Amino acid sequence: MPMRNLIFVVFVEPVAEGQVFPRTDWPLHITLVRFDAASTDSADAAERLAGLAEAPAAAALGAALAVGEDAAFGRNGSVPVSLIAPHPVLQTLHEAFVQAVTAVHGRILTPAHTLSAYRPHVSHHGDKRLNQGDAVVLDRVALVDMAPGGDHSVRHVLRLWSLGVDSRR
Secondary structure: OEEEEEEEEEOOOOOOOEEEEEEOEEEEEEEEEEEEEEEOHHHHHHHHHHHHHHHHHHHHOOOOOEEEEEEEEEEHHHHEEEEEOOOHHHHHHHHHHHHHHHHHOEEEEHHHHHHOOOOOOOOEEEOOOOOOOOEEEEEOOOEEOOOOOOOOOOOEEEEEEOEEEOOOO
């Protein structure tokens, strides 16, 4: 069965549904869960996940998040990040998306960093970053294809739930 590499994120910079961007130029975001989903029809896997994500995403929109201290993630602490202060709405959203991935028999790529071990953060991207004390509104939740059509050099926003926008156009 073909695998599709997908990710649920909260964007903290503007994006549009259908937007494609280079792998090296991600808009700032909070990863909710990254996973592989198997399907005989890869579009079908994304559609099923989007359906399961609809209610939890809509329920989370509008939550006010706060940026905490800086940290270093990744191998040898090589990835600078801004931690997001724990928030029950963000944690509930993460857990709902983990359940959605499990429901479609997806494979979570970082299981050691899920559920009670989830540490929401925004990776710094060159000069783009968040600073401690910044306020962030959870207003853009997205399902992103990490390799549309097998092309690992770009990312594609498949579904976007945002304040004031109907994601089912």
